Amino acid sequence: MKIYDISKIENGYTYIKVLKNEFDLGKTFDCGQCFRWRVINNQTAYGIVNGKFIEIRKEINNDNKFDLFRINVDSTYDIFDIIDYLGLNDDYSYLKHVNLTDYEKRALKYSYGIRILHQDIFETIISFIISQRNSIPKIKSTIEKLCKAFGETRIIKFNGQDCVYHAFPNPIALIQNYENLKDCGLGYRTEYVYWAAMSYYNNPAYFKERLGRKDIDTEKILNELQKMNGVGPKVANCIALFGYNKLDSFPIDTWISKVIEREYNGHIDISRFGNLAGLMQQYIFYYERYKI
DNA sequence: TGCCAGGCTTCAC
DNA sequence: GTGAAGCATGGC
Numbered sequence: 198m199k200i201y202d203i204s205k206i207e208n209g210y211t212y213i214k215v216l217k218n219e220f221d222l223g224k225t226f227d228c229g230q231c232f233r234w235r236v237i238n239n240q241t242a243y244g245i246v247n248g249k250f251i252e253i254r255k256e257i258n259n260d261n262k263f264d265l266f267r268i269n270v271d272s273t274y275d276i277f278d279i280i281d282y283l284g285l286n287d288d289y290s291y292l293k294h295v296n297l298t299d300y301e302k303r304a305l306k307y308s309y310g311i312r313i314l315h316q317d318i319f320e321t322i323i324s325f326i327i328s329q330r331n332s333i334p335k336i337k338s339t340i341e342k343l344c345k346a347f348g349e350t351r352i353i354k355f356n357g358q359d360c361v362y363h364a365f366p367n368p369i370a371l372i373q374n375y376e377n378l379k380d381c382g383l384g385y386r387t388e389y390v391y392w393a394a395m396s397y398y399n400n401p402a403y404f405k406e407r408l409g410r411k412d413i414d415t416e417k418i419l420n421e422l423q424k425m426n427g428v429g430p431k432v433a434n435c436i437a438l439f440g441y442n443k444l445d446s447f448p449i450d451t452w453i454s455k456v457i458e459r460e461y462n463g464h465i466d467i468s469r470f471g472n473l474a475g476l477m478q479q480y481i482f483y484y485e486r487y488k489i
Numbered sequence: 490t491g492c493c494a495g496g497c498t499t500c501a502c
Numbered sequence: 503g504t505g506a507a508g509c510a511t512g513g514c
Binding site for chain 1: 493494495496497498
């Protein structure tokens with residue numbers, strides 16, 4: 198089921214309309230799947246995607262069927278790539294047919310509107326290596342340090358003035374600056390980041406094209422990723438879910454572990470969620486972390 | 490100030 | 503194969 202449509206293109210902005218409640222800016226960008234987006238008042242979001250700056254603003258409109266979003270982006274960017282990045286082409290309707298527990302229904306209701314993003318593979322690998330045994334604010338600040346130190350500096354005209362930002366670093370930039378890498382607050386993960394960058398640099402096609410093929414199964418991706426030092430089951434599942442768009446992967450972190458103990462007597466059968474286990478995981482994670 | 494964070498590796502046993 | 507210790511750093 199298609200949930201969006203291009204509404205209009207005006208003054209350099211592209212407006213898209215999305216079925217109501219299917220895309221929530223705040224939940225999508227603050228749910229812990231990405232670390233470089235900033236959301237203001239649940240209405241405007243700024244991010245850097247594949248080295249390009251994007252602003253998405255939710256418009257006030259009276260339509261009771263669609264939400265309207267204004268997308269402001271570099272003119273060289275294909276709007277359909279952004280739509281794909283936002284996960285708006287993915288069909289989440291299967292979960293509506295699953296017999297959910299009361300707890301799962303609460304999590305789904307609370308978190309509804311999260312889209313699982315299609316993030317860059319290399320950025321996702323490095324980001325989730327950094328995420329291990331770290332807090333989300335610390336992850337964000339560490340990644341920003343990396344980007345400022347090693348990412349390409351770019352400038353765009355934004356709201357009438359020059360805006361400076363940094364792309365996520367290329368593998369080679371991280372490899373060539375090992376000594377400076379140590380100064381970014383990575384701690385004991387410095388070696389992991391360095392060697393992951395080296396692995397990727399040595400064979401980018403393997404990570405992008407080979408493992409990124411649609412027909413490759415999630416098990417294969419998880420096994421391959423865990424060959425890298427510093428990538429265990431949890432980080433591999435995050436990379437598969439947020440980078441390779443494998444919506445059946447199910448990262449088990451400390452929060453999800455507690456839920457499994459508390460709500461499922463220590464064992465959860467994720468096959469019930471079909472190929473959307475990862476989406477359900479993200480609903481649960483967001484619910485656990487942010488519910489009042 | 491001390492605690493702890495979207496875990497992983499290493500090393501006993 | 504299983505379980506526990508040790509791990510750098512900085513946000514709160």
